Amino acid sequence: MKQKIVMKVPMYCRKCQTKALKIVAKENGVSFMALGEEKDSVVVIGEGVDAIKLAKSLRKKFKNTHIITVAEV
Known part of the structure; x- marks a missing residue:
C-alpha cells in the first residue's frame, strides 16, 4: 500500500531543505x-x-516537525 505523507518542517534556507531531503532519502x-x-x-x-519513525528522524535535526497528512495513493 503506497502512502503519501506530508510533513511540516521548519526550513529557512536551501541547505536546510537539502538536509531534510537527505534524511527522508535514508528511510x-x-x-x-x-x-x-x-x-x-x-x-x-x-x-x-x-x-x-520519519518524523522522529527529522526531529533530531529540525526540532519542530509535524505530520500534516497521511493518505493512501
Missing part, C-alpha cells in the same frame, strides 16, 4: 520525495514508510 520504502507547495513542507510517497 526504507521511499519512492518519491519533494518539497511541497508551501515553503516548509516535505512530501514523501512510498510503500511501507513509517510516518512516526
Whole structure:
C-alpha cells in the first residue's frame, strides 16, 4: 500500500531543505520525495514508510516537525 505523507518542517534556507531531503532519502520504502507547495513542507510517497519513525528522524535535526497528512495513493 503506497502512502503519501506530508510533513511540516521548519526550513529557512536551501541547505536546510537539502538536509531534510537527505534524511527522508535514508528511510526504507521511499519512492518519491519533494518539497511541497508551501515553503516548509516535505512530501514523501512510498510503500511501507513509517510516518512516526520519519518524523522522529527529522526531529533530531529540525526540532519542530509535524505530520500534516497521511493518505493512501
